[in-house]
Amino acid sequence: MKITLYGAAHEVTGSCYLVETASNRFLVDCGMFQGSEKAERRNRIPNRINAKNLEAVLLTHGHLDHCGRLPLLMKAGFKGPIYATAGTIEIAKLILLDAAGIQEGDTKRENRKRARAGMQPLEPLFKLKDVQRVIEHFRIVEYNQPFKLRSDLTVNYVDAGHILGSACIEVVTTEDGKPFKTVFSGDLGQYGVPLMRDPEVIRQADAVIMESTYGDRDHRTLDDTVKEFQDIVIRAVENRSKILIPSFAVGRTQTILYHLAEMFRKGLVTPIPVYLDSPMAISASRTYLQFANIMDSEITDLISSGQLRNDLATLVTCESAEQSQALNTVNGPCIIIAGAGMCNAGRIMHHLRHNLWHDDCNVIIVGYQAHGSLGRALVEGMPKVKVMGETVSVRATISSLGGFSAHAGQSDLLRWLEPMTNDGPQIVLTHGESHQSQELASAIRRKFGMDSIIPGLTDTIDLARKYEVKQDQLPVNSSTN
Ligand SMILES: [Zn+2]
Numbered sequence: 189m190k191i192t193l194y195g196a197a198h199e200v201t202g203s204c205y206l207v208e209t210a211s212n213r214f215l216v217d218c219g220m221f222q223g224s225e226k227a228e229r230r231n232r233i234p235n236r237i238n239a240k241n242l243e244a245v246l247l248t249h250g251h252l253d254h255c256g257r258l259p260l261l262m263k264a265g266f267k268g269p270i271y272a273t274a275g276t277i278e279i280a281k282l283i284l285l286d287a288a289g290i291q292e293g294d295t296k297r298e299n300r301k302r303a304r305a306g307m308q309p310l311e312p313l314f315k316l317k318d319v320q321r322v323i324e325h326f327r328i329v330e331y332n333q334p335f336k337l338r339s340d341l342t343v344n345y346v347d348a349g350h351i352l353g354s355a356c357i358e359v360v361t362t363e364d365g366k367p368f369k370t371v372f373s374g375d376l377g378q379y380g381v382p383l384m385r386d387p388e389v390i391r392q393a394d395a396v397i398m399e400s401t402y403g404d405r406d407h408r409t410l411d412d413t414v415k416e417f418q419d420i421v422i423r424a425v426e427n428r429s430k431i432l433i434p435s436f437a438v439g440r441t442q443t444i445l446y447h448l449a450e451m452f453r454k455g456l457v458t459p460i461p462v463y464l465d466s467p468m469a470i471s472a473s474r475t476y477l478q479f480a481n482i483m484d485s486e487i488t489d490l491i492s493s494g495q496l497r498n499d500l501a502t503l504v505t506c507e508s509a510e511q512s513q514a515l516n517t518v519n520g521p522c523i524i525i526a527g528a529g530m531c532n533a534g535r536i537m538h539h540l541r542h543n544l545w546h547d548d549c550n551v552i553i554v555g556y557q558a559h560g561s562l563g564r565a566l567v568e569g570m571p572k573v574k575v576m577g578e579t580v581s582v583r584a585t586i587s588s589l590g591g592f593s594a595h596a597g598q599s600d601l602l603r604w605l606e607p608m609t610n611d612g613p614q615i616v617l618t619h620g621e622s623h624q625s626q627e628l629a630s631a632i633r634r635k636f637g638m639d640s641i642i643p644g645l646t647d648t649i650d651l652a653r654k655y656e657v658k659q660d661q662l663p664v665n666s667s668t669n
Contacts, residue, residue, distance in 0.1 A: 201253040220256025238333020239264035248374025249354035250279030259314035278543035349377030400620030403628025406597035429548040436529035449499035531562035534559025549584035
């Protein structure tokens with residue numbers, strides 16, 4: 189079995205693996221490159237993928253960097269099924285429809301300028317109708333219900349604990365007459381966090397394709413992160429100030445709301461107005477409520493008993509642009525949660541322009557900030573930033589809370605891999621910037637005495653060519669890592 193990387197090679201976006209066996213060709217994920225205009229120009233389906241002759245797509249989860257090129261795949265002639273869990277399908281619909289709306293809107297604006305300059309109009313990358321075709325091809329997969337893609341190819345989805353519906357995918361083929369199991373990690377969540385179940389234990393593998401987004405470090409502990417979050421909210425209540433939280437609509441927003449609910453319920457903080465100013469985050473939160481049965485049992489109970497609704501009695505959802513604009517005149521203390529998570533688009537931009545130059549404003553960064561994003565500039569402490577083309581001086585207090593990440597840190601990645609290391613599987617590290625993958629490779633070598641491959645874009649790897657476990661490299665006490 190061979191895999192070829194068409195994304196997420198020495199970077200964290202664009203996940204797309206072409207898998208080829210003697211009798212099968214399929215993709216695992218078909219995600220979008222994101223972050224900068226240059227990255228986004230790479231969003232196409234390479235001819236080598238040969239979309240018309242693919243049997244299927246196996247989708248790990250609904251984040252855009254894993255599903256965002258599916259509409260392009262349809263345009264390139266793909267006709268097969270797209271397998272995903274029901275939760276993933278709902279999230280992917282939401283994210284793809286939103287992306288199509290943004291593409292069409294941006295292109296329309298750009299074309300008005302081009303028309304005035306006498307230039308040819310551009311086509312959006314994909315349109316709503318292309319997303320509709322993706323939706324028609326989705327097929328629901330249940331966790332732990334293996335199914336045959338072909339007589340000689342079995343697929344099983346298990347919980348990855350990353351976002352609603354996220355999965356690691358086990359693929360069993362036959363190599364030289366023997367079963368050969370390849371595990372695709374997808375994106376892995378942290379252990380022991382609210383909302384999501386822990387990543388499920390996978391006991392054996394011949395090859396492991398794993399993400400390394402935070403392969404170089406551990407996050408701050410959740411308890412410390414929650415305490416820090418709580419202290420900021422308490423201070424804001426005392427000072428009657430505003431808190432802005434740029435947040436990713438899917439996953440992070442629900443985590444933040446969960447922790448606010450807990451603070452209010454326990455009486456640790458006086459309940460203050462919480463404005464959820466993002467139509468997409470509002471829809472995603474509803475989807476989370478709808479799929480409470482596949483989430484952590486604690487949150488399932490809080491939802492079914494109505495407790496969560498009581499805890500969040502001060503939550504106000506802002507669907508319309510008018511509701512969003514009205515927040516400019518709202519006085520603190522209050523919390524505004526708005527997208528986009530990296531402060532590179534969306535309603536958070538208006539709130540930042542309006543509030544960053546006030547010293548009684550708090551901005552809490554709760555997720556990964558890519559190079560070049562406004563969020564990164566804020567985290568790096570720039571005294572002045574550009575917001576919507578305007579220079580704004582930063583007098584607000586900027587706090588960065590890494591512990592709410594939906595991604596496993598290094599220790600969690602090793603913990604997930606450990607039960608699979610007995611047979612010395614081939615390990616392929618993807619979905620990480622170079623130094624993150626290399627740090628994880630070093631940690632794997634220290635702990636398990638095994639080498640990893642860190643492939644480049646379009647590299648093809650023959651997974652059947654396994655590495656030996658190097659006994660002499662095993663540490664005396666592996667539990668110290
Ligand atoms: Zn993800």
